[in-house]
Structure formats: C-alpha cells, structure tokens
Amino acid sequence: MKELKFLIAIWKTNLQSAMEYRGAFLTQVIGMIANNFIYFAIWIIFFNRFKDVRGWGINDMYVTFGVLASAFGLVSLLFGNAFTLSDIIAKGRLDYYLSLPRPVLLHTVASRTIASGMGDFIYGFISYGMSGYFTWDGLARFVLAMLLAATVFAAFLILTQSLAFWFGMMTNFSNLVLNAMLTFGIYPITLFDSYAKLILFTIIPAALMGAIPAEFIRAFTWTTLGQLLLGAIGFLSLAIFIFNTGLRRYESGSAIQIEV
Amino acid sequence: MTSIEVSNLQKTFQTKRKAAGLSGSIRSLFKPEYSSVEAVRSLSFQMEAGELLGFIGPNGAGKSTTIKMLTGILHPTSGEAKVLGFTPWIDRQKLAYQIGTVFGQRPQLWYHLPAMDTFILFGKIYELDDRETKKRIDYLTEAFEIKDLLDVPVRKLSLGQRMRCEVATSLLHRPKLLLLDEPSIGLDVVAKQHIRDAIKRMNQEEGVGVLLTSHDAGDLEALCKRVIIVNHGQIVYEDRVSNLKRKFLTTKMVEVRYAEEVSKDYAINGVEILKVGNYGVKLKFDTTKTPVDFVMFNLSSVGDIVDITISDPPLEEVIAKIYKEVENSSLMDNPRSRKSIGTM
Structure with missing residues (x-):
C-alpha cells in the first residue's frame, strides 16, 4: 500500500512532466496509434492472400497484436526507464535513486513515462475491439492478460538490461532482444515446432507476451492462466534477483548530469 | 554524540x-x-x-x-x-x-x-x-x-x-x-x-x-x-x-601608502617587496621568520604613513600549499603522515 501511494505520486509527476510539452505529447500519442494501424496493414494484406496459417487467422492477429501493443504501451507509460536501465547503470545514474528511501528498482523504472506508450496502449484496445472476438468477459480477460504480459515484458527488459552491472553498456544487446521479443511475439504461434516454442517461453519469452495471452482472451482455460501467472511471477522474481545481485557491483560514476 | x-x-x-x-x-x-x-x-x-x-x-x-x-x-x-x-x-x-x-x-x-x-x-x-x-x-x-x-x-x-x-x-x-x-x-x-x-x-x-x-x-x-x-x-x-x-596563515600581505614619494630601491630585510609605486608599496613577509614589530618599525621609518592594510593570503593558497607539500612528501604512503603534515 505504501509503495502503491508512492508509485501513484511518481506516475502523476511523470505525466505532468510529459504533458509540459502538450504539442509533443499529443503528436506522440496520435502518431503512435497511426503508426500501429499502418504497421498492421501488412498483416491484413498477408491474410487476404493466405486466409489462414495453420489455423491462425486475421482475427487472431488482431487479438495478439492488440494485447502485445497494450502491454508494450503500459510498460512504456508506467515503467519507461526499463527501456534504458542499462544506460542508467553504466553511466552511474542510479545514485539519485540510491540516495532516496525507496526500493531502487521500482523507483528507477517508474521514474520515466514514454508518451508514445499511451498510443500503443489505446491502440491495443481498438485492435481487440476490431478482432471480432469482443465480449465483456473477453475484455476483462484482455485486461488481465495484458497486465500479466506487461509484467513478463518489464521483467524481461530489467533482466537483460541488468547485465550492464557485469558487462557495462548493454544498450545494443538490449535493443536486439527487445526487437526479438516483439517480432516473435506477434508471429502466429502455430508456425513454431516444440523446440522453438520452448525458446519462446524461456530464453525470449515472446509467447507469454503475444500468443498465450491471446489464447487466454479468446477462451478461458486454467492452463493458459497458469502459464501466464507462472511466467509473470517467475520472470519478475528472476529480474529482481539479477538486479539486486548486480547492484552490489554498482560502481557509480562521475559524469556530470544536467537533468532528471 | x-x-x-x-x-x-x-x-x-x-x-x-x-x-x-x-x-x-x-x-x-x-x-x-x-x-x-x-x-x-x-x-x-x-x-x-x-x-x-x-x-x-x-x-x-x-x-x-x-x-x-x-x-x-x-x-x-x-x-x-x-x-x-x-x-x-x-x-x-x-x-x-x-x-x-x-x-x-x-x-x-x-x-x-x-x-x-x-x-x-x-x-x-x-x-x-x-x-x-x-x-x-x-x-x-x-x-x-x-x-x-x-x-x-x-x-x-x-x-x-x-x-x-x-x-x-x-x-x-x-x-x-x-x-x-x-x-x-x-x-x-x-x-x-x-x-x-x-x-x-x-x-x-x-x-x-x-x-x-x-x-x-x-x-x-x-x-x-x-x-x-x-x-x-x-x-x-x-x-x-x-x-x-x-598554523598555515603565517604570511602577511601589507599595503602601505605614504604622504611623500617612495624611493624605487625600497627594501626591508626579510621582507619580499611585491610592488613599489610612487606613493605606495605592496609587500609580504613570513611572521615566523621576520617579527611583525620589526617590519612595522621599518615601514614607519621610511616616511609618514597615510594608510595601511594588513591581510592574510586567501585560504585557497594555504590549501594549495598543503596539497603541494603532500604531493612532494614521501610520507604519503605512511599512515602516520596525517600527524606529520599536521605539524608542518
């Protein structure tokens, strides 16, 4: 409860900071919604030509892309620094968070809002609405699945970016795995054999961000809910453990920082 | 506490x-x-x-x-x-x-x-x-x-x-x-x-x-x-x-103004003359080597003093001096150096 109050205060401040430049804020939000529509057009063209890929149709794509976009948007909005954590570690910018009486990881990742995330977040709901699977029950499952997918995604970002404690600057590597996560996340899961699926549940947990949440949204099963919960708890615990272990190796830095 | x-x-x-x-x-x-x-x-x-x-x-x-x-x-x-x-x-x-x-x-x-x-x-x-x-x-x-x-x-x-x-x-x-x-x-x-x-x-x-x-x-x-x-x-x-x-502010800076013109070869034993003007002189001396009353006596014997300012050098100079002495001192690696330098 104590941490939730703190998080709400910091998110409010983030939002105020992002909205300080009203024009830029609105352009980013609207621009990102438009961008997603344009990007999705390629899948519409693809499924017009092939109709279905091993039982996976355009409607499934709408749901998968929707939940992935909203989860991505939510992490961008609420935990924006998860995308640049390695940079923060390598440049010694954790000092600020370490000097304040709050959990370092939570405080760090929650201290930035990426305004375009609002566009992704909204677009995800629109995409689900257009999927043809929309029901009110489904919407509730969409929200739950999206929250769990966002947890897996944020945890995965933290995990890979925390490697900066050992290897220094990890920005390029982090971008690489981020792209892999998003790319595989929207591919029809039916395309992959069991070995590939194993990778998509573990090393690059893209299935837990796209296909499995989509399956759960379309129809409730305890198996998919279990997979999502297990993935979210497992990856989050691992990410926190890796970050805290790495924190002992933190070396700070003397770079002059001119803004927060 | x-x-x-x-x-x-x-x-x-x-x-x-x-x-x-x-x-x-x-x-x-x-x-x-x-x-x-x-x-x-x-x-x-x-x-x-x-x-x-x-x-x-x-x-x-x-x-x-x-x-x-x-x-x-x-x-x-x-x-x-x-x-x-x-x-x-x-x-x-x-x-x-x-x-x-x-x-x-x-x-x-x-x-x-x-x-x-x-x-x-x-x-x-x-x-x-x-x-x-x-x-x-x-x-x-x-x-x-x-x-x-x-x-x-x-x-x-x-x-x-x-x-x-x-x-x-x-x-x-x-x-x-x-x-x-x-x-x-x-x-x-x-x-x-x-x-x-x-x-x-x-x-x-x-x-x-x-x-x-x-x-x-x-x-x-x-x-x-x-x-x-x-x-x-x-x-x-x-x-x-x-x-x-x-301990370290032992150097005094003195600026004196005289009623009459001052000779260009103005000098006092144990005192460093920094500048000689027509009516004024700027000098510095170490109080541990040259007594203050000796300097004052010599200053007043030159002529009638109109104005005098005595000041300490800035603390910055003192600290720079300590850094320099530490750098030059082989005591650096000696854990007892702190006391030794403290009594310089």
Whole structure:
C-alpha cells in the first residue's frame, strides 16, 4: 500500500512532466496509434492472400497484436526507464535513486513515462475491439492478460538490461532482444515446432507476451492462466534477483548530469 | 554524540586498461587487462552530531567515493562505517529517511517541472503528510529565499537559483545530517553566499550536521568548524579550521601608502617587496621568520604613513600549499603522515 501511494505520486509527476510539452505529447500519442494501424496493414494484406496459417487467422492477429501493443504501451507509460536501465547503470545514474528511501528498482523504472506508450496502449484496445472476438468477459480477460504480459515484458527488459552491472553498456544487446521479443511475439504461434516454442517461453519469452495471452482472451482455460501467472511471477522474481545481485557491483560514476 | 564513525574504510575499483589505437582496442577485446585503483585507502574519522565538517581534497582524492559509501550508494571493499547508527550499505533505506544529500553535479529536481512539483513528490517519497509538507515548504521557501522560484520550470532557473532549490529539497524531511558533495560548483559569489547563509541557518536552527566536500576554500571558511583534507584516498590533514589558519596563515600581505614619494630601491630585510609605486608599496613577509614589530618599525621609518592594510593570503593558497607539500612528501604512503603534515 505504501509503495502503491508512492508509485501513484511518481506516475502523476511523470505525466505532468510529459504533458509540459502538450504539442509533443499529443503528436506522440496520435502518431503512435497511426503508426500501429499502418504497421498492421501488412498483416491484413498477408491474410487476404493466405486466409489462414495453420489455423491462425486475421482475427487472431488482431487479438495478439492488440494485447502485445497494450502491454508494450503500459510498460512504456508506467515503467519507461526499463527501456534504458542499462544506460542508467553504466553511466552511474542510479545514485539519485540510491540516495532516496525507496526500493531502487521500482523507483528507477517508474521514474520515466514514454508518451508514445499511451498510443500503443489505446491502440491495443481498438485492435481487440476490431478482432471480432469482443465480449465483456473477453475484455476483462484482455485486461488481465495484458497486465500479466506487461509484467513478463518489464521483467524481461530489467533482466537483460541488468547485465550492464557485469558487462557495462548493454544498450545494443538490449535493443536486439527487445526487437526479438516483439517480432516473435506477434508471429502466429502455430508456425513454431516444440523446440522453438520452448525458446519462446524461456530464453525470449515472446509467447507469454503475444500468443498465450491471446489464447487466454479468446477462451478461458486454467492452463493458459497458469502459464501466464507462472511466467509473470517467475520472470519478475528472476529480474529482481539479477538486479539486486548486480547492484552490489554498482560502481557509480562521475559524469556530470544536467537533468532528471 | 557521534553521527559518523568511519574505520579503515577502503574502496578499490577495477579499471580496464587499453593501449591507444585500433590494435589496442582489438587486443583488449580478446584479452582485456584490468588494474586496481584504490579510490579510498584505510579512511578513519569521526563526526559529531550537529557538526559542520569540511571534507576537501583535489580531484580524484576520494571525496565523492567516501560520500557515496556513507550514503549507501557504494559498497566498500573493506572497512566499517556507521552513519547515525546505521551501516549505510546495509540499512540504506532506513538511513535515507534521516539524511539529506546534494550532489552538485547530479540534480534531483525534475528538469521540466517547477520545483514545487519536486517538493510535493519528495513529500510522498519521505511519507510526510500533505499538511506537514506544505508547512515545511513554507519554512524552507523563506529560509532559502525561493518563494518566487517555486512555480517556474527548473530548466528556466539560473544555476544559483536551482542550487538553492536543490538544497532546500534535501532538507524537506528534516534530516539530522546533510551530505553535500560540491554544492557550490559553478556558482557565482552571490549565489554561493546565499547557499552558505541558508545552510548555516539550518545548522543553527535545526542542529543539522553538515559534511561538505568542496573545492572552494570559501565554503570551508564560511561554514566549517573542522576540516579533513584527503589526497589519494587518505586523510592528510585533520584539524579545526581556526588551527589550520593559525598554523598555515603565517604570511602577511601589507599595503602601505605614504604622504611623500617612495624611493624605487625600497627594501626591508626579510621582507619580499611585491610592488613599489610612487606613493605606495605592496609587500609580504613570513611572521615566523621576520617579527611583525620589526617590519612595522621599518615601514614607519621610511616616511609618514597615510594608510595601511594588513591581510592574510586567501585560504585557497594555504590549501594549495598543503596539497603541494603532500604531493612532494614521501610520507604519503605512511599512515602516520596525517600527524606529520599536521605539524608542518
């Protein structure tokens, strides 16, 4: 409860900071919604030509892309620094968070809002609405699945970016795995054999961000809910453990920082 | 009561070494070489509650590393430290409620928002209730003279104005101890004075202890009662500022104006003549070698004195002299060097 109050205060401040430049804020939000529509057009063209890929149709794509976009948007909005954590570690910018009486990881990742995330977040709901699977029950499952997918995604970002404690600057590597996560996340899961699926549940947990949440949204099963919960708890615990272990190796830095 | 107790604190960093050029980069890619840099070496000192302690030294002396260990930002390689009864790197969160920190090179104010928004956020971070936060903001606003700055986005403030807001932010939760790492860096004379006055006031009114690192001897002179000088991660001098002055301010500068014209070959034994003008002379002498009354007698024997100014050299010169003597001294690696240099 104590941490939730703190998080709400910091998110409010983030939002105020992002909205300080009203024009830029609105352009980013609207621009990102438009961008997603344009990007999705390629899948519409693809499924017009092939109709279905091993039982996976355009409607499934709408749901998968929707939940992935909203989860991505939510992490961008609420935990924006998860995308640049390695940079923060390598440049010694954790000092600020370490000097304040709050959990370092939570405080760090929650201290930035990426305004375009609002566009992704909204677009995800629109995409689900257009999927043809929309029901009110489904919407509730969409929200739950999206929250769990966002947890897996944020945890995965933290995990890979925390490697900066050992290897220094990890920005390029982090971008690489981020792209892999998003790319595989929207591919029809039916395309992959069991070995590939194993990778998509573990090393690059893209299935837990796209296909499995989509399956759960379309129809409730305890198996998919279990997979999502297990993935979210497992990856989050691992990410926190890796970050805290790495924190002992933190070396700070003397770079002059001119803004927060 | 002791607020900081440090014993044999040590911090060693592993630094990557690489030969210059592309071949060096390629070699380093396959066979990286590391060397150890001892940023802090067997540091031991104490600070009393409510004390104003200056912690100074040249660049790379280990000042910031020490402050970072005392706030729990860095884990030491070895040694012990207690700050307000807490081990900083173990009880970081508990300690953070009791101390305030300002890193002159690392702002804590939100750059795009007015300082007031950061104050409110910090109120939540330190779990103050809204009424208490407001009351405290009012008090600090008056103490730091920042009432007119609170609603202006921080990016539009001058460095001096921003620094006043930074220090005020760090005092929002009524800390018992304030750790200031170069708070006056880049500030003009007036801005420095503002900050010093406000810190002094907080020390007097609320008993806040202050550990201050600075390159500015003026900060030391204006604020601190005691000083620790560090170099190469070790304490090389530790004493009261008044003793430092007494021991090292042995040189006097004198400017004299005469009623009559002064001879160009003006000279006094044991006195260094810096400048001879038509009616005035500027000179300096060491009081341990040349007695003051001898100099005064000789000055008055030249002619009728119209005006005279006697001053000490700036403390900055004294500190530079200490650094220089330490650099030249082989005592550097001797743990007892602190005493030896203290009696120079």
